[in-house]
Structure formats: C-alpha cells, structure tokens
Amino acid sequence: MKIVRLILIFLFAAMMLLGAFNHLYAPETYAAFIPEFVPESFANVLSAIVEGLIGIALIVPKYRKWGGFGFFVLMIAFLPIHIWDLLKNTPAIGSKMAAMIRLGIQFLLIAGGWWIYKATPKAN
Template structure:
C-alpha cells in the first residue's frame, strides 16, 4: 500500500508541476477553459503559483498533508469550469464524452487529494 501511495503522490506532484510550467510556457492550451469575465493573464499566474506550490508540497513529506489538501481544494475549484465546459456545444477538451470522462477523473483526483491529506495529517 505504501508504494502505491508514493506512486500516486509523485504522479500528482508531476501533474501539478507540469501544469504550472504549461500555464507559463503554453498558456494558449488553457484559453478555452478560462471564463471570458476573468483576466486571462491573472488566471495563468494564479494557477501556476497554486499548482507549483501544491506540487512541491506533495514532494516534501513535512508538507505533504497540505499538498493533499491543496490538491483537493484546487480540484473542487476547477470542477465548475469542467462542468461549464461540458455544457458547451463544442467542449474545449474535444468531445462531450471526453468532457464527461474528465469530470469523472476530477472526482478521482479529489478523492486522491483527500486520501493524501487524511493519511499524512497525523504524521507531521
């Protein structure tokens, strides 16, 4: 179980750090996900900071519980964006099926973040 948990943690940390990098390197990737009323540059900066902080926290055992909680909360914050995308005639992710799968994965991500938080909150 421990090795599985560490693998999950490292995968999620990689996803967060890659996302943070991508918000700065290729922001056009996320253009369709940002609501028109929200300043695009600000969205990229805030997302990159949050994702980098969470990714780093997941990698440092002393801060892992906060990384798990941060990941959980970020996935909750992004959920309305993914639901909104599903309601579009042409979802940014590509298809309605892909948008539904992404929402299901979002719930798995939320569960993983909460699992990490619950596991490590008593260890630090």
C-alpha cells in the same frame, strides 16, 4: 498501500509542476477553459503559482499532508470549469464524451487528494 500512496503523491506532484510550467510556457493551452470574465494572464499566473506550490508541498515530506489538502481543494475549485465545459455545445476539451470522461476523472482526482491528506501522518 503505502507504496500506492507514494506513487499517487509523486504522480500528482508531477501533474502540478508540469501544469504550473505549462501555464507560463504555453498559456494558450488553457484559454478555452478560462471564463470570459476572468483575465487570461491573471488566471494563468495564479494557476502556475498555486499548482507549483502544491507540487512542491507534495514532494516535501514535512508539507505533504497540506499538499494533499491543497490538491483536493484545487480539484474542487476546477470542478465548475469542467462541468461548464461539459455543458457547452462544443466542449473545449474536444467532444462531449471527452468532457464526460474528464469530469469523471476530476472526481477521482478529488478523492485522491483527500486520501493523500487523510492517509499522510502529520510531520513534526
């Protein structure tokens, strides 16, 4: 199980670091997911910072446990966005089916973050 956890840790870290980069490199990618009442540039910069920090924390063994917790919390924070997208007439992700699949994946990501947090021993 340790190897599965390590694979998941580095997969999630890569997702976070690539996502952080993409929020700054191609912020228009996320425009349709950002609610109108949130300034788009603020959302992208904040997301890039948070995702970058979580990605780094997942890589560094001393902070890995907290990286897993941060990932878990971030995935919960993004959950309303994916529910909102599913409820729109035309989801930003494409189709209603894609939005439903994405919502299901979100729950798996939440569980994965929690598992990393709980299964990772505290670093000294």
